[in-house]
Amino acid sequence: MNTKDILYKSSLTAATVALVLWGGLPLFRHRHHDVPVVKGPGVTAVKRLSEYAPGLAGTAGDTFVFVLEGKAPGGKALIMGNTHSNEPEGMLSALVVIERAVVEKGTLYVIPFFNNSGSRNTRAGDGYPLYFDVATDWGARRFRYGNRDASPLDQWPDPDVYIHYPERQLLSYIDVRNTNRTWPGRPGGPLMERVTFGAMELMRREGVDVAVDVHGAETMFPVTNCIVAPEKSVKIATLASLTVKAMEGFDNHVEPSPTGFRGLSHREIGDHGPALPFLLEAPIPFLDQPTGPKTVRLLLDGKDPFLLSLSRKKKLFVPYDESGWPLDKRVGQNLSVTLEILKQFTKKTADKPIAVRGVPRYADVVRDGIGRYLSDPAQAGPGAVVWN
Structure with missing residues (x-):
């Protein structure tokens, strides 16, 4: 091999390595x-989901469970965020519940990063941002922007069919990494089945009465701006939906x-345990397909000219105008609906009250912005910050 060939191959190797690193x-x-x-x-305790499912220990499926126990006994509720990390x-x-809520009666279990692996993944080919910042009174607070499914680095290979x-129902191969298709899970299954099994074990061991799974859905998808509930939960869901619509002025249905x-939380949780499941959906324009670039701005303000055009042609399932559908509005809706579900459960089951204060409702978040209700980690006391 002559010097020219060596230089050529060395340059090609260096360029390849540089491209991979870049x-x-x-x-x-x-x-x-x-x-x-x-x-x-x-917050009275912080646990790991692996305490309920040892098969999660040391994996990217393990995640934090924040416990907020009231001074008075009562009912118990589980709140899950980031089932889909996009x-x-x-x-x-x-996070707002963890950082603001004080429970007076009953107990809350809150999992902010239910699909921890998915929150560390991104959607290849769709131009998703890796991070987004939420403005606060003390500066910006940065969060990972993840993907709907767990990372293939953590669970691989995918089957041809899941x-x-x-139940042995045949689902798409990708659903094996979707924590809203793997309920109720099993201790020795794929990683995401172990995650949902851990949550089921938490509910069984702790005697959880209410499970709220918080999501977002496309404006072009009919199941949005709503509470999804099975037969056993539908009465409470209906009362909560009608109340927030009448008293707080935003659309919601069941x-x-x-x-x-x-495999869905709102089906399997209730079929395989005593808890009443609810799945919340708020419109997120970022996830719609006919939009402009997938930018942080679109994620935060929900404004898109293509969706506006479709709205004028009545092609969307939610009201949509020049104001978009901002993050503050979506978070506010979810908080109000969650609080109302707990309130209606307490009315129905007086011997198991769940009383929570300190959590803002829809009007508060829309007026002040979500950042007003996020704490500054730099000002927190020793041991008060958990890094996820």
């Missing part, structure tokens, strides 16, 4: 970027949980 380093940093969670005045309104709603356990579609 593309790979941002993804590496994103995967290892930890988000601070400030323990608010109501729907940040769920995670932010959970066979749901235990969608029935289908009996023939397996």
